[in-house]
Amino acid sequence: MVISHSDKEIEVKFFVRSLPEIETRLVKAGATLVQPRTHEYNLRFDTPEGSLSQQKSMLRLRRDFASHITYKGPSTTLGGALARQEIEFEVSNFAAAQKLIEALGFRSRFVYEKYRTTYALQGMKVTLDEMPYGDFVEIESGQAETLPGAASALDLNWELRLPETYVSIFRRLKELFQLSFNDITFANFENVTVDLHRSGIQEADTALA
Template sequence: MDKEIEIKFLLGDPIGYRQRLIKQAAELVDKRVFELNLRFDTAGKTLTQSGQVLRLRKDRRARITYKRDGHLENDVLVRTELETEVADFEVMRRVLEALGYEVFTVYEKYRETFTLDGVTVSIDEMPYGAFTELEGPSASQIHDVAKKLGLRWEKGIPSSYIVMFEQLKERLGLKMSDLSFEAFEGIAVSPEDFGVETAD
């Protein structure tokens, strides 16, 4: 089965970080694009409770993704990941709903994607801040690229955006269910609210 090996970092200066990527001759593989993600689960949240993820994503294409067995290895998040492209986002959504799954969270982001030394480097604009995600074939390769980009490894976040969202809601007493730009309009979020520091 396919493995996802990744780590995220909170950015204080995403523009400066992007310039560093260009300076290091990173290859732009996907221009900035809006991304819509639907997280599915059963009514009793059995997938979430057992550490499984079922996601339908739409950007320039549509993909369905299944993840499980999330654990830490050498400071990075490692999960089994199965993903395939689907022809029609709305039809796939209806199929999942017909099977008894329902959307429990919608989350949005803008993403720009590069590759550097075999590692996929994304710059993600989330409703609650700017992040970079490094995903690669091994923790050591990811570590080397992070070092090359001047990221402080000890500030890495081996977690998902949804987990961060849930932690943020708990800390700030937020009640929204969707991680959308509209839901966060007018809400100021600081690194302290995440319990993390910027890494750049």
């Protein structure tokens, strides 16, 4: 298994038609299952003035198979991928961690959730992500130049990559479809249909069809 211990996150996302087909290709490529399908619940924090958002940074408390606090700094584009500083560590008590963050002056601004399956492939982390608004593959590596090869191994069209965050994608959809909610939850999207094509996002796995 590989998962980088570097504090720099270099990643790229792809909107996909079929996660099961991608998973089949991962297995054929020799990928190792790191974490089976797991529900993630995330709280995003900021100051009352929104200083983290203004700095293009973020503070998150996540609960999945464990609980983690994550800080991510401003992002840059590196080799067609999204690169940013990431500091993350595990905490033993989600509720206590939330109280600590709030005691430091931060407030929960919104919630987002997803289901994630994690694989390791050739020194990279590949996740199969079920977001409330669509399915995605995320590839993370310590070196940007290795990402196109991993995408090719999965028959993903590199030209259709998304060097952005799930939150930024949601904000595009929120504006385009005039969504009234801020939390990215499955409950909020239960009776909402959004066509990502209208936002310019295309499936990168059409070769699998």
